[in-house]
Amino acid sequence: MGRVETNGRRKRATVKDVATEAGVSRGTVSRVLNGQPYVSDEARAAIDAAIAKVGFVPNRAARSLVMQSSQAIGLIVHEPHSLFVEDPNIGSILLGANAALSDADYQLSCLIADSQRDIDRLARYLSGGLIDGVIIVSARVGDPITRAVADLGLPAAFVGHPRDIGEAAYVAIDNRAGAREITTRLAATGRSRIGMIAAALDRDSGSDRLAGFVDALGNRFDPQLVERVPFYSYSDGQAGMRALLQRSPDIDGVFASSDAVAAGALDVLRDAGRVVPDDVGVVGFDDSSWALRCDPPLSTVHQPADELGRAAARAVLAQLRGEDPQAGGRVLECPVVWRGSA
Amino acid sequence: MGRVETNGRRKRATVKDVATEAGVSRGTVSRVLNGQPYVSDEARAAIDAAIAKVGFVPNRAARSLVMQSSQAIGLIVHEPHSLFVEDPNIGSILLGANAALSDADYQLSCLIADSQRDIDRLARYLSGGLIDGVIIVSARVGDPITRAVADLGLPAAFVGHPRDIGEAAYVAIDNRAGAREITTRLAATGRSRIGMIAAALDRDSGSDRLAGFVDALGNRFDPQLVERVPFYSYSDGQAGMRALLQRSPDIDGVFASSDAVAAGALDVLRDAGRVVPDDVGVVGFDDSSWALRCDPPLSTVHQPADELGRAAARAVLAQLRGEDPQAGGRVLECPVVWRGSA
DNA sequence: CTGAAAGCGCTAACAC
DNA sequence: GTGTTAGCGCTTTCAG
Numbered sequence A, B: 001m002g003r004v005e006t007n008g009r010r011k012r013a014t015v016k017d018v019a020t021e022a023g024v025s026r027g028t029v030s031r032v033l034n035g036q037p038y039v040s041d042e043a044r045a046a047i048d049a050a051i052a053k054v055g056f057v058p059n060r061a062a063r064s065l066v067m068q069s070s071q072a073i074g075l076i077v078h079e080p081h082s083l084f085v086e087d088p089n090i091g092s093i094l095l096g097a098n099a100a101l102s103d104a105d106y107q108l109s110c111l112i113a114d115s116q117r118d119i120d121r122l123a124r125y126l127s128g129g130l131i132d133g134v135i136i137v138s139a140r141v142g143d144p145i146t147r148a149v150a151d152l153g154l155p156a157a158f159v160g161h162p163r164d165i166g167e168a169a170y171v172a173i174d175n176r177a178g179a180r181e182i183t184t185r186l187a188a189t190g191r192s193r194i195g196m197i198a199a200a201l202d203r204d205s206g207s208d209r210l211a212g213f214v215d216a217l218g219n220r221f222d223p224q225l226v227e228r229v230p231f232y233s234y235s236d237g238q239a240g241m242r243a244l245l246q247r248s249p250d251i252d253g254v255f256a257s258s259d260a261v262a263a264g265a266l267d268v269l270r271d272a273g274r275v276v277p278d279d280v281g282v283v284g285f286d287d288s289s290w291a292l293r294c295d296p297p298l299s300t301v302h303q304p305a306d307e308l309g310r311a312a313a314r315a316v317l318a319q320l321r322g323e324d325p326q327a328g329g330r331v332l333e334c335p336v337v338w339r340g341s342a
Numbered sequence C: 001c002t003g004a005a006a007g008c009g010c011t012a013a014c015a016c
Numbered sequence D: 001g002t003g004t005t006a007g008c009g010c011t012t013t014c015a016g
Helices: A015-022 A026-033 A041-054 A060-067 A081-086 A088-103 A116-126 A144-152 A175-188 A204-220 A234-247 A259-271 A289-293 A305-320 B015-022 B026-033 B041-054 B060-067 B081-086 B088-103 B116-126 B144-152 B175-188 B204-220 B234-247 B259-271 B289-293 B305-320
Strands: A072-078 A107-113 A133-137 A156-159 A169-173 A194-199 A226-229 A253-256 A281-283 A329-332 B072-078 B107-113 B133-137 B156-159 B169-173 B194-199 B226-229 B253-256 B281-283 B329-332
Touching: A015 A026, A015 A041, A026 A041, A060 B060, A072 A088, A072 A116, A072 A305, A088 A107, A088 A133, A088 A305, A088 B107, A088 B116, A107 A116, A107 B088, A107 B116, A116 A144, A116 B088, A116 B107, A133 A144, A133 A305, A156 A305, A169 A175, A169 A305, A175 A194, A175 A204, A175 A253, A175 A281, A194 A204, A194 A234, A194 A259, A226 A234, A234 A253, A234 A259, A253 A259, A259 A281, A259 A289, A305 A329, B015 B026, B015 B041, B026 B041, B072 B088, B072 B116, B072 B305, B088 B107, B088 B133, B088 B305, B107 B116, B116 B144, B133 B144, B133 B305, B156 B305, B169 B175, B169 B305, B175 B194, B175 B204, B175 B253, B175 B281, B194 B204, B194 B234, B194 B259, B226 B234, B234 B253, B234 B259, B253 B259, B259 B281, B259 B289, B305 B329
Parallel strands: A072 A107, A072 A133, A133 A156, A156 A169, A169 A329, A194 A226, A194 A253, A253 A281, B072 B107, B072 B133, B133 B156, B156 B169, B169 B329, B194 B226, B194 B253, B253 B281
Antiparallel strands: A107 B107
16 A cells, blocks of 8 residues: 555555556546546546556545536634533534535534634634635624634635624524514513623624513613623523523523523522522523433424524535525524423 | 635635745745744744745645644544543543643644544544644553554553553553542441443443452442442433332442432432431542532542543653653542541 | 856647 | 646745
8 A cells, every 4th residue: 555665654555556556647637537528438447447456536625626626615603712612503513514414525623722822823724725714603792713713715604693794604593583572471471570691792693582571671771680701501591590580589480691600500590499480481592412411301492403503504515506696595494492490 | 815816715825925914935944934043034024024024934745745744733622422521520621631732732632433433533633644643531441543544553541441452551540549448438438339330331431440349349349239330420320320229229338430420420419318327328430510519519539531631642742752652651639538428 | 257058847839 | 538737825945
């Protein structure tokens, strides 16, 4: 397999080696490699044999260079440490995107941005021609990654819908409508003092969920009952619930802006001796694995994470084929799932 | 920024454009690009200006081709769907590896293998010269990915220690010792009928944990009390516990081979009316975010996931520098963390 | 210190 | 059908 150099390191066989071995020219080898027609059966056979014999495997860097494409697309996750670990949706999105790309024989490369340094390196990496397009998950408004990708003119699709992505393709859920609906249902269980733990307001999802909450409550909305926290995390859920409880002990309903947040809230409520759903009703958002693990199981808004990933991947592929990026975006359904927590 | 072609698509500026703009040769541009000495200050200044003016950004495919290296290393996760989503350790390993690579200015690319098709494509991708080395997470014995990487002679480091990786570098924890220790402590709480939910026996971690359990119990070990399940998952934990309960209703201690498994077991025990830790003591393994969310919080074995990722990354980097792959492997400490579940 | 030229491994005209 | 020949964009001798 492969030639062996004096230094002992295996040197990889090239098209040229295959050509000599098969007694044909490089052009012909290239043709069979790319499945083009107009190659005699004997030539094809000789080449196949030669490929196997010398252990040839094409060098993608060379191919990318000449083709100006790499058959790889990136999925960028821009998250602070903890969230990436805690948020089960990201995993589902990843798997969905991978499935769709796999069908089209594209390689998915998941790139994580976890520091300013990462962002800079990532920008350089993306502009290097080793990635044909990107799926961007959880971008924030004014995200430097968004800018870099736009500057590069790289085919892209967003999961979610930050307001500043212009005409770029995106696939999202209607966070506002989902939040509105579940809040309405929570209110319908007879609660009168409904609060919200509002996380990630620097993201479209976060601010939209808050907006939906306000919509639903209308003039019964009381700003005192909204606690803002930075992340969609379990610990921020705990902190938010503690603050709410202290400020408004008469609270009898809580919309947590994610299931992880709800889980934190639930645990704080239990410690405070409140019974859910009798004393206070709690609802979440995401329908992630947290929801079923809660006690009682969480009423929440279902998020089709896997399908979000698939659709985003398809949007990037469409752009790569030169098709119109599906006129902006797609919005997927996010039905309420009613369980025992409210 | 960049030249504009007639078709409207931006064509990227090349070294040549920079050279003409700056009135020097391509060689000189390349020198400043790579921070080499022996370039006059004026030339350097002119080139820097030209780079900014034409919006030059180096093409990595071209650079990779000539340098035979890409400054990117892959992290391969070979998992069935569900697990990737449920296992918080993978996220931490990823983040740790990313941190270490980031310091060395390498790009981490996370590659997921979720089907046979993925595996084949991955093998081709890895051999393409776009990836300089790999970190392999959760490989199984006889894993095709392991074979492919070995055939390629790609610098690699494993997280975990499948028996069939030969001399390859790895970083692992002593699963057997950890399991032995926590089982011993569980027994010391006065339990006499201790069972185990043993998952992932096709992986070194899974079989080692079982071995440690057997070690600890010595002649008090009863094969009847071991239930084998496929994955380290919540649902397999539930299934395992149900089976155990039915077969041996007198069970009073359970070693679950991961925290997720333990969480499932806990919920089944609760539904069955057993009080933890009074009626039955439960311990897990991993010290992941599941552990704290359990009620009562789980006694478990701490796994330094972040550090596993970091160390694996460093091992690959060392190989890339031509240093000896640190004589096989490193084994990290995994202390028992005692909480309320036993 | 700098320019010219060769070549990394592959594909794509264009001849024959 | 197949060989030949230009490059893709970059680094790197080797002269000067």
